[in-house]
Amino acid sequence: MPVITLAISPQSTKVKEQLIARLTAAAAEATGIPAAKFVVFIDETPRENIGVGGMPLDQLVAQQAADDKQ
Numbered sequence: 001m002p003v004i005t006l007a008i009s010p011q012s013t014k015v016k017e018q019l020i021a022r023l024t025a026a027a028a029e030a031t032g033i034p035a036a037k038f039v040v041f042i043d044e045t046p047r048e049n050i051g052v053g054g055m056p057l058d059q060l061v062a063q064q065a066a067d068d069k070q
Helices: 013-031 057-069
Strands: 003-008 039-044
Touching: 003 013, 013 039
Parallel strands: 003 039
Antiparallel strands: none
8 A cells, every 4th residue: 555644733634634635636646546545644743843944843933924924
């Protein structure tokens, strides 16, 4: 069985359902393997445990939100 793994910050159940459906459909289309054969793992990592550009993601998001308000 082909496996799709996605590492992402925590998401709502609705978003995860959409990700599973769309990732599966895209992979099935690209490979010709039936969608029913795919397994999708969503590995949710809190934003404070993700670093982007040397800064924790939660701080980066807060900084960008503050910049957008200006």
